[in-house]
Amino acid sequence: xxxxxxxxxxxxxxxxxxxxxxxxxxxxxxxxxxxxxxxxxxxxxxxxxxxxxxxxxxxxxxxxxxxxxxxxxxxxxxxxxxxxxxxxxxxxxxxxxxxxxxxxxxxxxxxxxxxxxxxxxxxxxxxxxxxxxxxxxxxxx
Amino acid sequence: xxxxxxxxxxxxxxxxxxxxxxxxxxxxxxxxxxxxxxxxxxxxxxxxxxxxxxxxxxxxxxxxxxxxxxxxxxxxxxxxxxxxxxxxxxxxxxxxxxxxxxxxxxxxxxxxxxxxxxxxxxxxxxxxxxxxxxxxxxxxxxxxxxxxxxxxxxxxxxxxxxxxxxxxxxxxxxxxxxxxxxxxxxxxxxxxxxxxxxxxxxxxxxxxxxxxxxxxxxxxxxxxxxxxxxxxxxxxxxxxxxxxxxxxxxxxxxxxxxxxxxxxxxxxxxxxxxxxxxxxxxxxxxxxxxxxxxxxxxxxxxxxxxxxxxxxxxxxxxxxxxxxxxxxxxxxxxxxxxxxxxxxxxxxxxxxxxxxxxxxxxxxxxxxxxxxxxxxxxxxxxxxxxxxxxxxxxxxxxxxxxxxxxxxxxxxxxxxxxxxxxxxxxxxxxxxxxxxxxxxxxxxxxxxxxxxxxxxxxxxxxxxxxxxxxxxxxxxxxxxxxxxxxxxxxxxxxxxxxxxxxxxxxxxxxxxxxxxxxxxxxxxxxxxxxxxxxxxxxxxxxxxxxxxxxxxxxxxxxxxxxxxxxxxxxxxxxxxxxxxxxxxxxxxxxxxxxxxxxxxxxxxxxxxxxxxxxxxxxxxxxxxxxxxxxxxxxxxxxxxxxxxxxxxxxxxxxxxxxxxxxxxxxxxxxxxxxxxxxxxxxxxxxxxxxxxxxxxxxxxxxxxxxxxxxxxxxxxxxxxxxxxxxxxxxxxxxxxxxxxxxxxxxxxxxxxxxxxxxxxxxxxxxxxxxxxxxxxxxxxxxxxxxxxxxxxxxxxxxxxxxxxxxxxxxxxxxxxxxxxxxxxxxxxxxxxxxxxxxxxxxx
Numbered sequence: 001x002x003x004x005x006x007x008x009x010x011x012x013x014x015x016x017x018x019x020x021x022x023x024x025x026x027x028x029x030x031x032x033x034x035x036x037x038x039x040x041x042x043x044x045x046x047x048x049x050x051x052x053x054x055x056x057x058x059x060x061x062x063x064x065x066x067x068x069x070x071x072x073x074x075x076x077x078x079x080x081x082x083x084x085x086x087x088x089x090x091x092x093x094x095x096x097x098x099x100x101x102x103x104x105x106x107x108x109x110x111x112x113x114x115x116x117x118x119x120x121x122x123x124x125x126x127x128x129x130x131x132x133x134x135x136x137x138x139x140x141x
Numbered sequence: 142x143x144x145x146x147x148x149x150x151x152x153x154x155x156x157x158x159x160x161x162x163x164x165x166x167x168x169x170x171x172x173x174x175x176x177x178x179x180x181x182x183x184x185x186x187x188x189x190x191x192x193x194x195x196x197x198x199x200x201x202x203x204x205x206x207x208x209x210x211x212x213x214x215x216x217x218x219x220x221x222x223x224x225x226x227x228x229x230x231x232x233x234x235x236x237x238x239x240x241x242x243x244x245x246x247x248x249x250x251x252x253x254x255x256x257x258x259x260x261x262x263x264x265x266x267x268x269x270x271x272x273x274x275x276x277x278x279x280x281x282x283x284x285x286x287x288x289x290x291x292x293x294x295x296x297x298x299x300x301x302x303x304x305x306x307x308x309x310x311x312x313x314x315x316x317x318x319x320x321x322x323x324x325x326x327x328x329x330x331x332x333x334x335x336x337x338x339x340x341x342x343x344x345x346x347x348x349x350x351x352x353x354x355x356x357x358x359x360x361x362x363x364x365x366x367x368x369x370x371x372x373x374x375x376x377x378x379x380x381x382x383x384x385x386x387x388x389x390x391x392x393x394x395x396x397x398x399x400x401x402x403x404x405x406x407x408x409x410x411x412x413x414x415x416x417x418x419x420x421x422x423x424x425x426x427x428x429x430x431x432x433x434x435x436x437x438x439x440x441x442x443x444x445x446x447x448x449x450x451x452x453x454x455x456x457x458x459x460x461x462x463x464x465x466x467x468x469x470x471x472x473x474x475x476x477x478x479x480x481x482x483x484x485x486x487x488x489x490x491x492x493x494x495x496x497x498x499x500x501x502x503x504x505x506x507x508x509x510x511x512x513x514x515x516x517x518x519x520x521x522x523x524x525x526x527x528x529x530x531x532x533x534x535x536x537x538x539x540x541x542x543x544x545x546x547x548x549x550x551x552x553x554x555x556x557x558x559x560x561x562x563x564x565x566x567x568x569x570x571x572x573x574x575x576x577x578x579x580x581x582x583x584x585x586x587x588x589x590x591x592x593x594x595x596x597x598x599x600x601x602x603x604x605x606x607x608x609x610x611x612x613x614x615x616x617x618x619x620x621x622x623x624x625x626x627x628x629x630x631x632x633x634x635x636x637x638x639x640x641x642x643x644x645x646x647x648x649x650x651x652x653x654x655x656x657x658x659x660x661x662x663x664x665x666x667x668x669x670x671x672x673x674x675x676x677x678x679x680x681x682x683x684x685x686x687x688x689x690x691x692x693x694x695x696x697x698x699x700x701x702x703x704x705x706x707x708x709x710x711x712x713x714x715x716x717x718x719x720x721x722x723x724x725x726x727x728x729x730x731x732x733x734x735x736x737x738x739x740x741x742x743x744x745x746x747x748x749x750x751x752x753x754x755x756x757x758x759x760x761x762x763x764x765x766x767x768x769x770x771x772x773x774x775x776x777x778x779x780x781x782x783x784x785x786x787x788x789x790x791x792x793x794x795x796x797x798x799x800x801x802x803x804x805x806x807x808x809x810x811x812x813x814x815x816x817x818x819x820x821x822x823x824x825x826x827x828x829x830x831x832x833x834x835x836x837x838x839x840x841x842x843x844x845x846x847x848x849x850x851x852x853x854x855x856x857x858x859x860x861x862x863x864x865x866x867x868x869x870x871x872x873x874x875x876x877x878x879x880x881x882x883x884x885x886x887x888x889x890x891x892x893x894x895x896x897x898x899x900x901x902x903x904x905x906x907x908x909x910x911x912x913x914x915x916x917x918x919x920x921x922x923x924x925x926x927x928x929x930x931x932x933x934x935x936x937x938x939x940x941x942x943x944x945x946x947x948x949x950x951x952x953x954x955x956x957x958x959x960x961x962x963x964x965x966x967x968x969x970x971x972x973x974x975x976x977x978x979x980x981x982x983x984x
Contacts, residue, residue, distance in 0.1 A: 038588070068614065070644065083469065088442070108366060112366075
């Protein structure tokens with residue numbers, strides 16, 4: 001006969017805390033009175049005592065059958081009413097803030113000037129001498 | 142060198158400085174000696190003379206004409222305006238602008254030429270200076286020169302105030318002139334203040350300039366950005382600065398214009414605008430926000446609130462998220478403390494639903510998007526309280542929200558909602574979850590068969606490995622409690638295939654113990670390797686060892702000579718070198734010393750262990766090698782003082798085992814365990830004097846018996862040790878002395894017997910010598926060498942007899958047993974007799 005499993009007897013998941021086990025004990029005792037079941041009160045007492053006396057970290061035990069083996073399997077996946085998605089923070093800055101726009105435009109203006117100056121410097125080849133832009137006579141008019 | 146014309150003849154200058162007139166027809170062919178500046182292809186003969194003069198002046202030719210004379214002749218020869226202009230070009234091309242004032246030209250023309258030359262030479266100050274001297278209303282090409290030089294002038298921080306004056310006469314007719322005025326004005330480059338006219342100016346300047354088409358397109362895109370217009374041809378913004386692209390992104394909403402490295406430079410309101418327009422990606426924003434923690438936190442909350450830490454939620458005072466998290470954590474205290482708001486009312490209502498208080502809930506208290514669901518839940522609860530099957534009230538929106546499933550089972554009771562075929566057809570995912578949930582509930586209720594059936598139903602639906610593994614685990618549990626461990630092992634082995642957890646390995650380690658301990662041991666071995674905590678790995682090791690020791694060890698597969706089975710031998714060896722606490726290491730080292738000694742004693746067994754240099758490692762590796770080595774290590778540790786408790790326990794355990802073995806094997810001639818006892822004495826590991834005497838006695842008795850049985854003598858040191866033992870024993874008080882007496886007597890007797898046997902063998906050899914000496918002496922002439930040899934041998938025999946007798950005499954007084962003493966007496970008497978006969982012969 002397999003060894004008794006205190007968690008199964010109290011109807012709680014493997015490795016729950018003593019507090020959870022005590023609440024489960026109360027619930028199981030009420031159910032036992034109302035409906036009967038596979039366990040006796042002595043079983044419940046033993047189970048609670050076992051859990052309270054168990055290893056500091058039950059997860060390190062290999063002598064008690066683990067139900068569940070993977071608690072996450074019981075968590076329905078996805079978001080919904082009882083697991084709402086995180087709430088994005090609403091905007092806290094003004095839209096099209098004039099002050100910020102002035103700042104950006106000011107910087108943009110400086111960038112534009114740099115571009116213009118660069119562009120002309122790159123594009124305008126200096127004449128080899130002063131007469132090639134139409135000659136001195138033309139240049140002087 | 143021809144330097145001009147005079148009277149229709151060519152005027153020549155010799156290197157000596159003399160001049161000569163020659164008929165042009167008599168001139169020689171031009172020479173080919175040009176070097177340095179003399180290679181310059183001049184526009185005029187005068188320019189050619191200047192080039193030669195420059196070459197001579199710079200030393201690039203060895204010709205000896207006087208350069209000043211050549212220059213003077215050149216300048217004198219330029220008579221007409223065209224020649225002078227061409228000479229001016231030559232002078233500037235030769236890098237001799239200082240000669241320009243000597244050429245007769247208008248001052249403005251000279252300045253214009255100087256400005257061009259300086260600009261080409263990169264002399265910003267000279268270029269601006271020359272340009273500034275030009276008459277303002279003339280030299281229209283100076284606009285292009287100024288536009289091309291603006292960058293250099295601005296970089297050199299030159300005073301640009303002359304520029305507006307210079308370009309003023311062209312403002313009406315030349316857009317470029319207006320652009321130059323704008324760019325040369327101090328602080329006048331703030332395009333935020335661009336007026337309509339200025340925009341027109343810049344646009345016209347671009348349109349009228351010889352800019353390459355792509356460059357012009359970029360300029361137009363930039364102008365569109367600063368003027369808040371949509372660019373005519375999108376996609377020309379690659380070379381624009383960050384702020385120009387920000388403005389473009391604001392207008393167009395286009396993605397990809399802003400790099401993450403530029404995000405930190407954008408004012409937060411503008412960044413928010415860009416986020417809302419979708420012009421900047423979340424990744425770019427989050428990657429680029431690092432410098433300012435407040436800003437980073439704000440942006441994280443805006444874009445990826447799931448990544449906020451709870452403290453950040455508090456710092457941001459992000460009420461809705463704080464409330465949501467309090468609900469998720471089940472933190473009702475915080476939820477109550479957060480005041481009254483739509484969010485708190487919503488989640489408090491959800492809490493009430495979870496607590497089974499649906500009757501007190503109003504849909505108006507939840508957020509509008511949740512009201513339909515809550516109404517459905519209220520209706521469902523009503524159906525259930527009416528005693529009708531709640532499957533009648535299940536709606537799609539209820540079942541399609543998996544987070545509501547636990548509430549459905551709370552309303553219906555853990556096993557109150559049957560996963561019927563109809564329900565299975567409509568909602569397979571829900572039925573899969575429901576069956577798994579109910580399988581666990583049946584286990585809690587001790588309904589093993591129902592648990593197995595529910596698990597099987599879940600398995601008929603589930604495809605996800607996580608769910609299937611759990612269903613198999615629940616099924617195995619039910620089977621285990623029904624005593625069907627074979628099927629339970631099968632279910633768990635199926636679950637373990639592929640990805641598996643330590644829980645499944647632990648469970649199979651439990652289930653398989655009764656039916657197939659080796660299977661349990663093998664899976665516990667896997668757990669020893671794979672468990673996430675050292676504590677669990679150690680627990681698996683302990684359980685595997687316990688199972689193994691409690692079963693028929695010989696039935697386990699074992700492919701080497703050590704007792705440890707294959708099932709967990711490897712895992713145990715790997716575990717002992719893990720980062721274990723010292724206590725666990727000691728425990729495993731002990732186990733391995735006992736059951737896998739050859740491996741533990743091998744050179745590198747513990748090399749990887751953090752405890753490889755500890756006393757524990759030395760002790761158990763010595764233990765694995767042999768007991769005397771272990772005792773030596775034990776003795777060294779004790780001699781060093783403050784031996785640890787575990788070592789004293791080992792000593793006590795060894796003492797206890799040794800006493801049992803020594804007493805059991807006292808009459809076993811083949812036992813060598815006495816050496817262990819003597820080693821314990823030698824290395825002073827025993828706690829009391831009585832123990833030391835006891836182990837000496839047992840050790841001496843055992844070792845002596847073994848040697849006597851094999852016809853070997855005990856060493857003198859052992860004899861001395863026996864005497865010391867007796868002395869120590871005699872100093873004991875009465876009770877202890879009485880306790881040890883049998884052992885001391887036995888040890889003494891066995892040594893005495895060994896010595897008697899040795900004495901008898903020696904006496905036999907002496908008798909042989911005596912007899913051969915009789916023969917030798919009887920045949921020899923008195924006084925002959927042979928006769929003398931015989932006499933010498935008789936003397937030796939007599940000496941041997943005395944020696945044997947001297948050694949035996951002390952034992953007569955300390956040996957109690959009559960038979961042994963009789964043997965001693967007999968031997969002593971025999972030595973006397975033989976000695977007497979020798980002495981008679983010797984006279």
